[in-house]
Structure formats: structure tokens, C-alpha cells
Amino acid sequence: MEKARKIIHIDMDCFYAAVEMREDPSLQGKPVAVGGSPSQRGVLATCNYEARKFGLHSAMSSAQAMKYCPKLILIPPNFALYRQISTQIHEIFRRYTTIIEPLSLDEAYLDVTDCEQCSGSATWIAQEIRQAIFQELNLTASAGVAPLKFLAKIASDQNKPNGQFVITPEDVPAFVQTLALRKIPGVGKVTAEKLMRMGLHTCGEIQRYSKPKLLAAFGKIGQRIWDFSHGIDAREVQPHRVRKSVGVEMTLVEDIDTLEQARFIFDDLYEKLLSRLKKHQEITLSQLNKLGVKLKFDDFQTTTLEKSTMTFSSESFWQLLTQIWQRRVGRKVRLIGVHVHLPDNTEQNRQKQDQMSLW
Structure with a gap:
């Protein structure tokens, strides 16, 4: 066995905030957050427990955080120190x-x-x-x-x-039985709400549910929910995680609602994506054919469009952006992002890469 x-x-x-409090002991006992400027559409990276008492949390907009907690001490991030x-x-x-x-x-x-x-x-x-x-x-x-x-x-x-x-191995069955499904990593707010509408709240209830129905309703994440609910997780700790994608995105200072406004932002994002890809010297542009774009609207809903048979080019990304723009339906856009999936670094790929250098 x-x-x-x-x-x-x-x-x-609360790592970033804790580091800042360590560097400046006068911050102890005060509500502290690390994040971007409210005037620049910044968001909180983290906040300490004094700030959380006011309902603040990571990814909350800095402007909203300041409204909830007017005495919040907002510090710009120092990633070199972190x-x-x-x-x-x-x-x-x-x-x-x-x-x-x-x-x-x-x-x-x-x-x-x-x-x-x-x-x-x-x-x-x-x-x-x-x-x-x-x-x-x-x-x-x-x-x-x-x-x-x-x-x-x-x-x-x-x-x-x-x-x-x-949680000891002997504890696993009992712990999983009563575990709330919303606590499973990867189960977000939307998935959790859908599960609740189906009358599913705990892993124990999943154990008594039909697997085909679950997979039909949730697809890939449904398999994860099923496995975890049965105490199954064969994933190993991976010392060398392979990066699967490279992307850049920008939260806009002001919301936009036309493609003409998006063009300048898009051109800048494309150049930044190229710059980031230069760090991956072993990859050629011809290998990058799974492209994606992302939009976040003024109601904070996010949508993504990906295609896996496209040539890596500015025109391909712009084509995706014009397609996903139709999902706006009257809403304004507050964030635009572009990304590309990296190919598996197999021996076969390495042999191909020897024949043509990207840069």
C-alpha cells in the first residue's frame, strides 16, 4: 500500500501589508492596504485585518475601499522588497x-x-x-x-x-463529507451559486449526486468537484511549474465604449506582449497559435474569447477583439487584456525551435 x-x-x-507594517511600526493597529491609486483605477493587492473589519478585501477597487474606510492608509506596492x-x-x-x-x-x-x-x-x-x-x-x-x-x-x-x-489521512472522509463546495479551490462565486440552485452545498451531497448530471452541468470543473468531493486529488507538488500562458492587461483610467477608443490601447498592449515574449527565447512566433482577448465591463463582469487556430499577429488579436466587442451590449469597457498560450516544451518542439529563432 x-x-x-x-x-x-x-x-x-496579509503578506504585502505585513511587510509594510514591519518596515514602519507606526502602522501597527491602523487599517493598512497595499494597492494602486484610487485616481488611477487602482485595486487592493492585500489589506491587514484592521482594514478587513470594514469589509475591505483584495481585488476591491481602491476608490471603493477609501469610501468604506476613510482612514485607510493606502501604500503603493514595493514588489522588489516583497x-x-x-x-x-x-x-x-x-x-x-x-x-x-x-x-x-x-x-x-x-x-x-x-x-x-x-x-x-x-x-x-x-x-x-x-x-x-x-x-x-x-x-x-x-x-x-x-x-x-x-x-x-x-x-x-x-x-x-x-x-x-x-487533516490526517484518517480524518479525510469525515472532513470532506461536511466540506462546503464553495471552499474547493477553483469553485468561484458563479459556480457556487449554480451548485446551490441545484441544491448542492457540501461534498457529501455531491457523493450522493449523479456524476453524469454533474459533468453535463459543469464540464471540466465538474470533474474536479466530483474528485475532490470524494477525497481524490492525485496532483503532486511540482517544484518546476511550467508557465502555460503570457498576457498583459490594462485597467483604463476612464471607461470606453467604441472600438476607435480601444485601438490605441490595443496597440500598446500588443507591443507589451511582444516584449514579454522576448524573455522566452526558445519559442518561435509560428508556434503561438492559441490567442485570447479579455474584456471587463463597467458592471465588473468579465468575458474572454480564445481561438487555437490563429496566426500570431496584431491583425489576429484585433479580429478577436472586434468579435468579443459585440458582447458589450451597451456596457462600457473598463479593462482590456491580450494573452497567448505557450506550447509544451517537448523534445519535438525544441528540435523545431533549433531551426528558427524568434528574435
Whole structure:
């Protein structure tokens, strides 16, 4: 019988805001957020727990945040500093394992199945990591410990801030039985609402539901909901995550409603996308044939259009943009984005790339 994996999910507590509070102790006890300027359509990257008492949260517009909390201290992000500290956090991780999958600057999965420190106890390892982060960096982290990735992520949120939660292999069936479907990673607000309309609120209810009906209603995400609801998650912690797409987007200072207005913004986005692709020297433009565009409207609804048989060019992206523009239906546009999916970096692709260099 295969031994259960020991997976830790570490999530820093309001990381950016916590770093700013560490750098400036006078901010302690005050509502603090890190984000863009309200006058430039900025949004919050994160906020501390004092700010959250006012209903603030990440991705909220800075202008709305200031209305909810007039005394909010809004700080522009310092990503160079955050990356430096994130590197220090990962150095602590590597004392215990090299199997680390970063999700962002402030969270990561660790596989400690074969770690011999702390007598092999994932619970003790998580405690030691959190203690080291606090003692050495003066920051707090929360941790989740479980035999499955999705449960480790859910567990790290159970006792926030500065806490941890453990789900043993024996605990999995009972924990999953009562788990709310909205807590499953990847189940967003729209999917959760659709599930509720179908009378489905917990994983236990999914276990008693028809799989064909679920897949018919939700497709790919339906399979994930089914698997997770049955305590199935075969995904491994991946130390080297392969980037699957490259994109750029822009939140507009003022909403627009004509394609003529969008043209200048689009041209700028296309040039920025080309610039980002230059970092991927091993890829040729001829390999990039799955293109996409994204719009966000003034009612904050988002729509995306992708096609996988197009030639990478400004004309192809503009063609997609003119098509997706029809979905506006009287609404104004507040954000435009363009992106491209990267090809698999297989040996076959590498042989093709040897024949033609993009740059």
C-alpha cells in the first residue's frame, strides 16, 4: 500500500501589508492596504485585518475601499522588497525539502513526505517553519497539513492568522463529507451559486449526486468537484511549474465604449506582449497559435474569447477583439487584456525551435 503523502501549504498572513507594517511600526493597529491609486483605477493587492473589519478585501477597487474606510492608509506596492523577502522564506522551506511549488510570492506547497527532520512529523515541520519565519523575518504565516493538495490549501485557511490546521489521512472522509463546495479551490462565486440552485452545498451531497448530471452541468470543473468531493486529488507538488500562458492587461483610467477608443490601447498592449515574449527565447512566433482577448465591463463582469487556430499577429488579436466587442451590449469597457498560450516544451518542439529563432 502506497504511503500517504505529507503536504504542507504555507500562506503568509496579509503578506504585502505585513511587510509594510514591519518596515514602519507606526502602522501597527491602523487599517493598512497595499494597492494602486484610487485616481488611477487602482485595486487592493492585500489589506491587514484592521482594514478587513470594514469589509475591505483584495481585488476591491481602491476608490471603493477609501469610501468604506476613510482612514485607510493606502501604500503603493514595493514588489522588489516583497520578492526579496519571499526568497528568504523559500530559503527556510529548503531546510526541510526541495519539493516546493510556489503559487505566488506569499504562498507555496511543500512535500515533506520523505523529510526526516522533526521525526518525520509534517505537523512539527510546519510549526518549525512558521516559528522560523516569525523569529527571522518578524512575519507570521499560517499552515495547512494534509495528504492531498487541495485539502492542505483549505486547511491553511482554517486558523488564520498565525495558525495551522492538520487533516490526517484518517480524518479525510469525515472532513470532506461536511466540506462546503464553495471552499474547493477553483469553485468561484458563479459556480457556487449554480451548485446551490441545484441544491448542492457540501461534498457529501455531491457523493450522493449523479456524476453524469454533474459533468453535463459543469464540464471540466465538474470533474474536479466530483474528485475532490470524494477525497481524490492525485496532483503532486511540482517544484518546476511550467508557465502555460503570457498576457498583459490594462485597467483604463476612464471607461470606453467604441472600438476607435480601444485601438490605441490595443496597440500598446500588443507591443507589451511582444516584449514579454522576448524573455522566452526558445519559442518561435509560428508556434503561438492559441490567442485570447479579455474584456471587463463597467458592471465588473468579465468575458474572454480564445481561438487555437490563429496566426500570431496584431491583425489576429484585433479580429478577436472586434468579435468579443459585440458582447458589450451597451456596457462600457473598463479593462482590456491580450494573452497567448505557450506550447509544451517537448523534445519535438525544441528540435523545431533549433531551426528558427524568434528574435
